[in-house]
Amino acid sequence: MDGFVDIHCHGGGGHDFGDTVDGTLAAVDAHRAHGTARIVASLVSMPIEGVARAAAVIREAMRQDDALVGIHLEGPFLAPARKGAHDPSALAAPTPARVRGLLEACDGTLRQITVAPELPGAVEAIRTLVDAGVVVAVGHTECTADQARAAFDAGASLITHGFNAMRPVAGREPGPLGAAIDDPRVSIEVIADGIHVAPANIATLFRAAPGRVVLVTDAMSAAAAAPGRHLLGGLDVDVTADGRAVLAGTDTLAGSTLTLDRAVEVCVAAGVAREDAVAAASSIPARVIGL
Numbered sequence: 001m002d003g004f005v006d007i008h009c010h011g012g013g014g015h016d017f018g019d020t021v022d023g024t025l026a027a028v029d030a031h032r033a034h035g036t037a038r039i040v041a042s043l044v045s046m047p048i049e050g051v052a053r054a055a056a057v058i059r060e061a062m063r064q065d066d067a068l069v070g071i072h073l074e075g076p077f078l079a080p081a082r083k084g085a086h087d088p089s090a091l092a093a094p095t096p097a098r099v100r101g102l103l104e105a106c107d108g109t110l111r112q113i114t115v116a117p118e119l120p121g122a123v124e125a126i127r128t129l130v131d132a133g134v135v136v137a138v139g140h141t142e143c144t145a146d147q148a149r150a151a152f153d154a155g156a157s158l159i160t161h162g163f164n165a166m167r168p169v170a171g172r173e174p175g176p177l178g179a180a181i182d183d184p185r186v187s188i189e190v191i192a193d194g195i196h197v198a199p200a201n202i203a204t205l206f207r208a209a210p211g212r213v214v215l216v217t218d219a220m221s222a223a224a225a226a227p228g229r230h231l232l233g234g235l236d237v238d239v240t241a242d243g244r245a246v247l248a249g250t251d252t253l254a255g256s257t258l259t260l261d262r263a264v265e266v267c268v269a270a271g272v273a274r275e276d277a278v279a280a281a282s283s284i285p286a287r288v289i290g291l
Contacts, residue, residue, distance in 0.1 A: 003037025008216035012223035017041035018054025034259035045075025045090035052105035070111030078140035085254035094125035116141035117151035130155030148176035199270035220255035
């Protein structure tokens with residue numbers, strides 16, 4: 001495939017996906033300038049009414065630019081203890097009514113959703129979403145390896161930004177990442193900016209799960225934009241000159257300022273073969289979301 005494919009990206013060039021049509025198109029252009037040919041617009045946790053408004057904006061942008069290939073809902077079905085930069089008041093349990101509401105709000109544009117599988121009703125919700133043609137990712141979760149395996153058996157096929165916002169791999173508890181590494185059905189996102197994950201761990205992941213690593217940016221509006229104060233889902237984010245984005249007044253990482261061309265170079269510098277890093281930013285994510 002010509003160009004990179006970013007399946008987890010919230011914006012760029014000073015714009016959030018779903019805010020305005022012009023801003024959404026400008027964010028696509030910001031990443032296109034760094035080699036991204038296809039992009040899935042990620043939305044942070046918000047009420048269903050907000051999802052419907054943002055989805056209508058993204059749907060119109062998709063009509064104008066076929067580089068935009070759908071929506072990723074990163075929430076609201078996330079574990080409060082692993083919410084990261086998500087508004088805790090927007091988190092919710094995956095009830096059948098909420099699942100239906102999100103599918104209706106996105107109106108055919110929903111390609112991917114992140115779910116914490118330990119939440120009540122999550123496994124059934126995963127089955128419903130997969131049956132609707134949505135790629136379900138396990139993420140922002142406190143789940144054990146067994147709970148992750150139950151999600152994979154229900155059809156989840158991806159890990160949202162591996163190593164981040166989940167319990168770690170430990171000697172007696174592999175956690176969701178360990179379960180995913182052990183399951184050939186599951187691909188694993190990683191934010192290869194050298195900030196979210198140590199480069200040595202990125203290289204280890206490529207060796208442990210060959211052909212299943214997906215490079216994502218998880219970029220916020222500050223990607224390909226100036227440092228300073230920015231917004232992510234209505235929350236203030238401060239971006240330093242070296243590109244580190246944190247919730248204002250905290251050390252909590254809030255997305256990234258990454259572009260996929262730089263992600264490839266971080267992987268190569270860590271010892272990953274260039275062809276493997278390029279595949280992780282292009283053909284592998286394309287396969288994961290069915291392009």
